[in-house]
Amino acid sequence: MGITIKDIARETGFSVATVSRVLSNKEGFFSQKTATIINAAAAKLGYKKNMAATELVTQKSNVIAIIVNSTKTNFSEAIIDGIQKKATEANKRVIILYAGDHHAQSQQRALTTALERPIMGILLLSVDLFAENLKLLKSARVPFRFISISFKDPTLNYVASDDYQIGYEATKYLIEMGHRCIGLAGIDLESGAHTGKQRLAGYQRALLENGIIPQKSWIQPGNYSYTAGEQAMLNYHQQKKVTAIITGSDLVGVGLLNQAAKLNLNVPNDLSIIAIDGTYLCKIVQPQLTSVTQDFYQMGYLGAAYLINGQYQNAFTDIEITERQSVKKRSL
Structure with missing residues (x-):
């Protein structure tokens, strides 16, 4: 059993109430000499304040x-x-x-x-x-x-992040790089999956704005995992239609990239890839993955700030395209 304020009271000769006031940093109820004696005894005995009990x-x-x-x-x-x-x-x-x-x-x-x-x-x-x-x-x-x-x-x-904007900006970037047949891989489109559906809607809007009719076979749903990327690449390889792919996460991108290598496909010469997330995983593979980069640190900081300050508004943090080595401009 841990050391209690009763043990410190017994050790010092002060009352339990006085010990409690000192350890709770209440001012005006005791002298500095008393505080010094009690704090020294608490340190000697290894007292640790029970924060959960205090909060209760x-x-x-x-x-x-x-x-x-x-x-x-x-x-x-x-x-x-x-x-x-x-x-x-x-x-x-x-x-x-x-x-x-x-x-x-x-x-x-x-x-x-x-x-x-x-x-x-x-x-x-x-x-x-x-x-x-x-x-x-x-x-x-x-x-x-x-x-x-x-x-x-x-x-x-x-x-x-604004998932609609993520889907839109990733697709727009690939279109500007000359791609017209663009896949979207590894996103969750099950009932209630707001994130995946928003990314899909942004992707579709960018295609339609540029006169491109999205094909059902270009969409390969998944659960944002490495395995989902591998499976998507196998499906795309059978179709032999897309020239570029947006991956639902960095993990999907790495799975897709590694599976492409097993199929003797060169990235970016045979196939361009842009991943969504932009974490360190994009940098530790070869070629390094171009990404739609999200500011996860800011999400955490801002979310904690809103919670602490009692603010109830929603917020979208910034995204940006980080160019690396996995996207190549396609000749029209």
Whole structure:
């Protein structure tokens, strides 16, 4: 059992109430000499303040709970770094919980674990909650905000990239590089998948603006994973139609790139690739992947700032095209 204020009171001869006031930094109830004796005894005995108990009594918390999708992503670290930076500036603490890979019970377990203790709010990183878990979150009346995922529902606050603009800008870039047959690979288009559907809508708009009729075979849905990229490349190779591909994530891009090499296709001479995300994965492959780069650090920082300050507006962070080696201009 840990050291308590009763142990310190016994060690120093002061009352439990005096020890409690000193360790809670309450002013005007004790002398500096008394504080010095009590703090020295606390250090000697190895006393650690029970923050959870204190928060239960005061009904105030400095803890932000981060709930992360357990899918292997390559951008959550940058988001968490942004959250941690803002939390440190505001003297807040952070706990991290994992919500499984779109698994209802794992989501519920992460939420209940967070809600069982006093917290000032919850930040959900790329977590698309099941309906029953969203109901649980709303009923808890704890401030929350989604990061790196947006919604049509006006009651759900988020900080993310504009996925419609991502799809549009990636397609427009490839068209400007001379491509007319452009694939879109590895995006989730299942019911309720707002991110994938927004990227698809932006992609379609850019094609139609340039007089290009999108073909159904150009779209290869998936779950944003490396495996989805591999499978998409196999499907495209059978068609032999597209000259450039937009990948739903960097992981999809790497899977597609490696599968292309197995099929003896040269990137970018035979096929151009532009990935969505722009994380370090784009730089550690050959050729390096051109990307639509998202500002994940800013998403985390801004999301934490809004939560801490009680601001409820939504926000889109900036995106940009980062040119590397995987896109080649095509002769018209």
